[in-house]
Amino acid sequence: MPFASSVDVEKDPLKILVADDTEANLLLIGKFIARLGHTVITARNGAEAVDAFARENPDMVLMDVMMPVMDGLEATARIKAASTHWVPVIIVSAKSHEQDQAKGLEIGADDYLTKPINFVILEAKIKVMRRIALMQRQLSDNARQLELYRDEAEEEQRIADGLMKRLIHAEGLNDRLLKSWVSPTRRFSGDLVAATRSRSNDLYVILADATGHGLPAALNLLPITQIFYGMAEKGFSVAHIAEEMNHKISVLTPADRFVAAVIACINPRDQVIEVWNGGNPSPVYATDDGRIAHRFVSRHLPLGILEREQFDSQTEVYHWDTAGHLVMCSDGLLEAENAAGKPFGQEKFLHLLELITGKQRFISLVAAVQEHLGSLSAHDDVSLVMATCPTGEEEILFPGAAPVRPPALNTGYWSLTFGLSAPELRHLDLIPLLLHNLEAMDLGHGHSSRLFLVISELYNNAMDHGLLQMDSGLKSHSEGFDQYVTLRQERLQSLREGEIEIQLEHFTLEGRRLLRIRVKDSGPGFDHQAFTSRSLDDNTTLCGRGIPLVKSLCEDMRYLGNGNEVVVHYAL
Numbered sequence: 001m002p003f004a005s006s007v008d009v010e011k012d013p014l015k016i017l018v019a020d021d022t023e024a025n026l027l028l029i030g031k032f033i034a035r036l037g038h039t040v041i042t043a044r045n046g047a048e049a050v051d052a053f054a055r056e057n058p059d060m061v062l063m064d065v066m067m068p069v070m071d072g073l074e075a076t077a078r079i080k081a082a083s084t085h086w087v088p089v090i091i092v093s094a095k096s097h098e099q100d101q102a103k104g105l106e107i108g109a110d111d112y113l114t115k116p117i118n119f120v121i122l123e124a125k126i127k128v129m130r131r132i133a134l135m136q137r138q139l140s141d142n143a144r145q146l147e148l149y150r151d152e153a154e155e156e157q158r159i160a161d162g163l164m165k166r167l168i169h170a171e172g173l174n175d176r177l178l179k180s181w182v183s184p185t186r187r188f189s190g191d192l193v194a195a196t197r198s199r200s201n202d203l204y205v206i207l208a209d210a211t212g213h214g215l216p217a218a219l220n221l222l223p224i225t226q227i228f229y230g231m232a233e234k235g236f237s238v239a240h241i242a243e244e245m246n247h248k249i250s251v252l253t254p255a256d257r258f259v260a261a262v263i264a265c266i267n268p269r270d271q272v273i274e275v276w277n278g279g280n281p282s283p284v285y286a287t288d289d290g291r292i293a294h295r296f297v298s299r300h301l302p303l304g305i306l307e308r309e310q311f312d313s314q315t316e317v318y319h320w321d322t323a324g325h326l327v328m329c330s331d332g333l334l335e336a337e338n339a340a341g342k343p344f345g346q347e348k349f350l351h352l353l354e355l356i357t358g359k360q361r362f363i364s365l366v367a368a369v370q371e372h373l374g375s376l377s378a379h380d381d382v383s384l385v386m387a388t389c390p391t392g393e394e395e396i397l398f399p400g401a402a403p404v405r406p407p408a409l410n411t412g413y414w415s416l417t418f419g420l421s422a423p424e425l426r427h428l429d430l431i432p433l434l435l436h437n438l439e440a441m442d443l444g445h446g447h448s449s450r451l452f453l454v455i456s457e458l459y460n461n462a463m464d465h466g467l468l469q470m471d472s473g474l475k476s477h478s479e480g481f482d483q484y485v486t487l488r489q490e491r492l493q494s495l496r497e498g499e500i501e502i503q504l505e506h507f508t509l510e511g512r513r514l515l516r517i518r519v520k521d522s523g524p525g526f527d528h529q530a531f532t533s534r535s536l537d538d539n540t541t542l543c544g545r546g547i548p549l550v551k552s553l554c555e556d557m558r559y560l561g562n563g564n565e566v567v568v569h570y571a572l
Helices: 023-035 046-056 072-082 098-106 119-167 170-174 214-234 238-252 346-355 360-373 422-427 430-440 448-467 472-476 478-493 546-553
Strands: 015-019 039-043 060-063 089-093 111-114 178-183 191-197 203-210 259-267 272-278 284-287 292-295 316-319 324-329 382-389 414-421 499-509 512-521 556-560 565-571
Touching: 015 023, 015 046, 023 039, 023 119, 039 046, 046 060, 046 072, 060 072, 060 119, 072 089, 072 098, 089 098, 089 119, 098 111, 111 119, 170 178, 170 191, 178 191, 178 360, 191 214, 191 382, 203 214, 203 324, 203 382, 214 238, 214 259, 214 430, 238 259, 238 272, 259 324, 259 382, 284 346, 292 346, 316 478, 324 360, 346 360, 360 382, 414 422, 414 430, 422 478, 430 448, 430 499, 448 499, 448 512, 448 546, 448 565, 472 478, 546 556
Parallel strands: 015 039, 015 060, 060 089, 089 111
Antiparallel strands: 178 382, 191 203, 203 259, 259 272, 272 316, 284 292, 284 324, 324 382, 414 499, 499 512, 512 565, 556 565
């Protein structure tokens, strides 16, 4: 049959291996393929065809069956076995019986063409196989590209995972009062659970839930991790921590990204919890006897939505008089659906807190959520935090604190004086800033926690008794404590005049290094003798414990004048 008159001039020519023991057939088929614009490789028996296939890596094979040395069927089988990707093999044979065609296809051939060759059909089959081969080549290229992307993505995730773990100090979650569980929907969690102790041994905890899932959500949490650890460890207030986090998120993250968060400070010494809740489910205080004693409802928008001037940092304070747990969770836990599409729900969450008491609470809650999900995965990251709130631990002021070690430097004389008027007193978180300066003076390892307590107690007394004229007797019971906190916030915000001066003086006396701390306020003073005569063992109420605590940590304490000036000496 004559050649087809049309010539294929497509852009991507094929490399076609033709195996036939007849020279005339090789010449005829070779010229036809060349006129179609493809490259021809020839082999005169099956063994040559196998070698040429391994050497030339052709895109297609036209295989005769009856050849010396090795027939076309065996050669086809070997070629198919050696192929690392799909290469079409068309058998071209004079054997036209159905069983011959079936046998050729069974051993791996992709098509069967009988002799004498119909070149119109051959051209059509080459075009079809060419399209399939090019598609296969594209799929292989795509597969290689996807594998490259996968390897790059895995490496990026490995680096990001290590970075996230280093930035989120997991050791803080090992606190003796804390239990936590985070179950991410993807490799990276959009929920953050972190905890640390301040210099005064208060336990700070944050549960944050960023918009979205996976690595993009986790990256939005990075700005707040360092703020949380840096400010909480220095003892900054929950309100100031929330303000700084909100500012960083609004500046560094896209406008459509925000972070719902609960920031809590647990003071075991005074049995007080302070919470800022912006957009998260309400943390719950559940007593050991199975009572929901308090809920910290969300009163604020999530972090990153409001500008600094609009942001509300007001916190909620609760005093516990019965031992229990502060329990916090993300909305992923409450919204986790079972196979029937039913969410876990807040009602079940609260019921379990009332039903299960003591040390089994946390384990039972986690087990209940896992049982609810069954074999399914939650649609959102699930987080749960439970902090134990004991009673009667006033004596455990510095668990795990390192022993005090005297410094090698700065044994001479120096002094620092800070004076604050009403505007600074309303907004400045003074004590952490003051302690930062003291640490720069190299007072020795282990003093920061004790000095934080001493200075903060003296400063708070000057503020509460001297300038705000607060009645400590209100704190003698839980209801009065809430009233005290509310009234203090109101009076502080309306403070327009008044001053507090803090002086720190370091000197050596008879070979002993001492720090003289003087705090003076411009108020009328207060009846300090009612408190200075007490010891820590004498007082089990919330009022009047600060002064006995300072006395126990210092060499001496003296109130001057009408009680608006106090001087203590702390041994270094």
